[in-house]
Amino acid sequence: MAAVIFDMDGVIVDTERYWKGVIEQVLDELVVDGDDLEPTDLIGINVHDQYELLREEGYELTVDSADEYFDFYDDHAEAVYSDHADLMAGFHDLLDDLDEYGVPLAVCTSSYPNWVELAFDRFDLHGRFDVVVSAADLDIPGKPEPDIYEVTMDRLGVTAAESVVVEDSENGIRAAARAGAHVIAYAADEAGEMDTSDADEVATSANDLRERLFAELDALDRRPSRS
Template identity: 55%
Template sequence: MTIEAVVFDMDGVVVDSEDYWREETANILAEAVPDADVDPAEVVGINVYDQYELLQEAGHDLAVDREGYFDLYNRHASDLYTEKAALTDGFHDLLADVEARGLPVGLVTSSFPSWVEMVFERFELDPYFDVVVTAGGEDVPGKPEPDLYELAAQRLGVDPTAMLVVEDSEHGVAAASRAGAHVVGYSHGASADMDHSEADAVATSPAEFRERVLARLD
């Protein structure tokens, strides 16, 4: 299948933020579920509201309501995206390479629209992206379900099987794979110990990440 569009996850792919989020998530879970030891890896890559529902379904006694759980995340987002998280090395160059091949570019993320805006403004990314799909802005199931990627394909005007997707989390890889996309798993930092077996290829560094993407496009 010829690749007709390239789609990136945000946290851990566009920006190196997953290590920060994993630390913050551990603190958030300790506050939200004080009577249970919940591994942050269980919720990495999943929309905040879906996390809350998963914790409820698991029978945990939550100390905050649904909006309170979001607020715990949201109060950390500004500092993380405007100060701490760095753009993945060589990402602007990779976007230029994709643009030179005449392919549209999309973003599919479990983050919220306001968080994406912070990242796009700080790193001047808006001109490169044709479609942005956020779990917080769509009324469809989030990752690991395939719906967000299917929606991105629809808006990009391509079949899901014609998309190349880069994802770092286990849930994100599963979502893109289930949509039928060609998936490059980016295994590094907080995601290095996750299961990337559903990916078609795996990269472990920014240089290899770029190499894997361009090799599939060519």
């Protein structure tokens, strides 16, 4: 059995260009002397994990808690998901065709459940996935550690060798690769230069991603049965 696991932000919905702007504000307003940091250092990492990472690396912050740090992001979330972001071109058709293959589908995201709900409500994605995993619901290390992908595979009932992951950030690509999955980097990249060296292959558009997904599923012998 093969399975396809999608990251949400930057893959299913093109939010990264908007979150990049928010992260630039974070680095400017919440991090003291954070000039050596780039948005790509934080993209793909759960917001609470970002806070802990910055503290562990010795950065002084202008907020006193992870919850205050989260609130800065949450204040922008509704506009990002409900007003600005667009769904990947042809995404519902892609899901329909993956359903014909009988392939289990999952979302594995560093975003919060209420943010996932905003995106799913807007783009009619409820019921389209067998498993939806949010890092905020798990007491484990988030991306770039592999744990969240290992949990997702376990819930799908597949092994890493049976899993194809679509990711768009360096931290997400690294997490999926460390978990042992076949990783397609979706490099319709709005966050700047992205290191895709940990990915198995790179898709540069929605159509390219579609072709690569089905080629990999065919390689895993998941062609539809023919009568």
